[in-house]
Amino acid sequence: MSALTSSIPSFDHDELIQSHPVPTLLIDGGGVVLFVNAAAEQLCNMSRSAMVGRVVHDVIHMDRNYRQRMSDAATSALFAHRTEISVGGRKAVFVDMQMVPYGHSGHRILALVPSQSDSELMGGAIGRSGRAAGAAASMLAHEIKNPLAGIKGAAQLLARKTDAAGERFTTLICAEVDRIATLIDQMEHFSRGQPIACGPINLYQPIHQAMETARARQFPGVRFAEDFDPSLPLVHGNHDAMVQILLNLVTNGCEALGGRDDGVVRLTTAYRHGLSIDNGDGRGRIALPIEVSVSDNGPGVPADIRGDLFDPFVTTKREGRGLGLALVAKLARDMGGTVQHIRDGDWTRFRVHLPVAQKGRSA
Numbered sequence: 001m002s003a004l005t006s007s008i009p010s011f012d013h014d015e016l017i018q019s020h021p022v023p024t025l026l027i028d029g030g031g032v033v034l035f036v037n038a039a040a041e042q043l044c045n046m047s048r049s050a051m052v053g054r055v056v057h058d059v060i061h062m063d064r065n066y067r068q069r070m071s072d073a074a075t076s077a078l079f080a081h082r083t084e085i086s087v088g089g090r091k092a093v094f095v096d097m098q099m100v101p102y103g104h105s106g107h108r109i110l111a112l113v114p115s116q117s118d119s120e121l122m123g124g125a126i127g128r129s130g131r132a133a134g135a136a137a138s139m140l141a142h143e144i145k146n147p148l149a150g151i152k153g154a155a156q157l158l159a160r161k162t163d164a165a166g167e168r169f170t171t172l173i174c175a176e177v178d179r180i181a182t183l184i185d186q187m188e189h190f191s192r193g194q195p196i197a198c199g200p201i202n203l204y205q206p207i208h209q210a211m212e213t214a215r216a217r218q219f220p221g222v223r224f225a226e227d228f229d230p231s232l233p234l235v236h237g238n239h240d241a242m243v244q245i246l247l248n249l250v251t252n253g254c255e256a257l258g259g260r261d262d263g264v265v266r267l268t269t270a271y272r273h274g275l276s277i278d279n280g281d282g283r284g285r286i287a288l289p290i291e292v293s294v295s296d297n298g299p300g301v302p303a304d305i306r307g308d309l310f311d312p313f314v315t316t317k318r319e320g321r322g323l324g325l326a327l328v329a330k331l332a333r334d335m336g337g338t339v340q341h342i343r344d345g346d347w348t349r350f351r352v353h354l355p356v357a358q359k360g361r362s363a
Helices: 013-018 038-044 064-071 127-159 164-192 204-216 239-256 303-308 324-334
Strands: 024-027 033-036 078-087 093-101 108-114 199-201 222-227 235-237 263-271 276-278 285-287 290-296 338-344 347-354
Touching (some): 024 038, 064 078, 204 239, 239 290, 239 324
Parallel strands (some): 222 263
Antiparallel strands (some): 024 108, 093 108, 290 347
């Protein structure tokens, strides 16, 4: 054993780390690898003996910021969501990287939890499911727009012959018809596959609008919780699209709780390092550091449909049509972002990842 590896603490770290199913490394204050478990050997496609004694970023290629922090003994903890690394001469993979202190000697545990694939993040081209949803949107738009025009015309005629109280309701009918017509226009837009107009937006404006709408529906037994990062920069996106995304996700969460009296729907925002995606537009990988998460403590999505959750016509709702999440994925993609579903303990989480607005950037 080298002098370097002999500095490993005397407690039985190898048995503890080896039993961990997640790829795990023990590193010292300078980032030198002291021990790795079998899962890490498999991930890195490299033997333990080839990794021990080397600086971690010589074994696992990662962003410069993370290399510096792992080599700095003052950095005891680190969390990076879906960051890109390259290991063992293989192509890049994505992991959730977590580093925590281990013992009192400056050693740290580094865990590399493999992230979901790009396809699961709905970041690629519109593909088979998008085309199918587009065809459905076009069909529904054609069938719905004609009767809507008749409903609005009838309401306007009634407004001329009614009192003030009745006029209030006919005005509401007209407003709701206009709102539905706007949604149908969005569905037709969905079927054409054209990008939406994007620019710098303050994320909290569509969040506030979506939450006000959701609260007005008065879902019984549901409590809303918020945990926002007040320092987020402007986001590259579309206000109306963000309202639609958030309203769909919040409504789904409320409905999933089924009227239970301890239901919680939580909205959070955060700035996450490490996530990027290639949208196939020739610009290469684009960073998506802005995360908006909608979570609920309901029963979760059945395991048998999780892999198809963003496909059209996939739903567990008795009266559902299964187009809501397909549209959410489409709108997120049109803004250069992506959406992800995970089951995290007792929570179902939908995470929308978006790019930061840049000067001079437009749709």
